[in-house]
Amino acid sequence: MNLPRSFLLLGALLASFGTWGQALSPNSQIAALTTDTQVQALVRPFGWEFEELVLGDSARSVYQPYARTAFRWQGKTWYRADLDGNGWLDLLVVGRRRDIPFVFCVLDSGNNRLHVVRNFYSALDERQPMARVVQKRGKSMLCYTSFARRRGASGELTGRRTLLLTYKGGGFIPYEQRPTAHRIRSITYTSRLYYHGQHDIQVAIDSTGLARYSSRSGAADDTTASARYGQRQLRPTQQAEVADLLNYVRFASCSTRYGTGNENHRPRVTLLVTYEEGTKTIRGTSGGGTLGLAQVYEWLEALAVPPTGAK
Known part of the structure; x- marks a missing residue:
């Protein structure tokens, strides 16, 4: 990227x-x-x-x-x-x-x-x-x-x-007056929600822009589970957009952990970003952490979940 x-x-x-x-x-x-x-x-x-x-x-x-x-x-x-x-x-x-x-x-x-x-x-x-x-x-x-x-x-x-x-x-x-300019090499994101069942999403984007994704939802008794797996090659503009978004929220300076407990109606998320200077792992036990990070997660989840709300 x-x-x-x-x-x-x-x-x-x-x-x-x-x-x-x-x-x-x-x-x-x-x-x-x-x-x-x-x-x-x-x-x-x-x-x-x-x-x-x-x-x-x-x-x-x-x-x-x-x-x-x-x-x-x-x-x-x-x-x-x-x-x-x-x-x-x-x-x-x-x-x-x-x-x-x-x-x-x-x-x-x-x-x-x-x-x-x-x-x-x-x-x-x-x-x-x-x-x-x-x-x-x-x-x-x-x-x-x-x-x-x-x-x-x-x-x-x-x-x-x-x-x-x-x-x-x-x-x-x-609004961020001084976004960073780190060169992003790879991104891995996971989200696990336990509320009236289990809902898991995982997205991994490598250095070439190839995105592999999976999503799984199952009822509490796990009798009606559904799953989606796949991969897609991100366009250069998409690679630029997610890298720009990460730098705009200054991901490298974000806290490594957000949330105070495991609330059953909010997902537990993990974001791992590999960039030129090293790696950054961000964990959230009760949702997105910051409004900027929440938008990063929503962007990544859209790769695995069809968008809604379009007219």
Whole structure:
């Protein structure tokens, strides 16, 4: 996975082409949005949660904790910007579903190929998500905030955190001003989840970009197990993407262990990266560890599990 500089130049050229594509295509569904009703109609096909989306002033009530912050109510619940940098307008939605905040992005991969991205929010760990679009170094990013899942002794919201998120490797991860530039030689990833059965995934990518993968799911009594095995040759652009993602999250500086216990509804994961300077092993006993690492794991798992949520 030692890629020549020419691939970086190719990426810049493709990004420029994406910008031209937006200018030449007047048929973007997101660019044509003008009303809340149109936004609701656009996202409704994505599933039952999106069918319950409420926008406009009717969503104000669930964002009261932000009344005195930079996220104070602005009277609008959706915003357009090129969040993934491909030259096509994307959509940030800040609404509600029933009595809870509902924050997500709809990204246009080009020619109205739309998909929902909401990897930045974990209902297991957070509550009261909120986001807005900000500009930094000429790029559109998300300024995202939320509160801790546990409330204080009097029921008050606690543990508010704010992150600057950029789109990288298929999801939004914390913006990093100084990514590393290690040359990745191989990657091995395993995930084991024990919850109403056993679910195992393993992905190994060698120095040539050949990815071998396996996934296995079985019921608790192991009578209805299913398994998939295979291999594929990653394209040079895919090799560059996963190497760039690992360097962006500064994998070599990450902790070697995340999590405090073996929770039965979260996977135990191990990531082994071999690079020019040595090896790095990262273990997680209760999920992804950091938002950036979780996106690395999701990228790798997509090689073994067919992607979902595409429109």
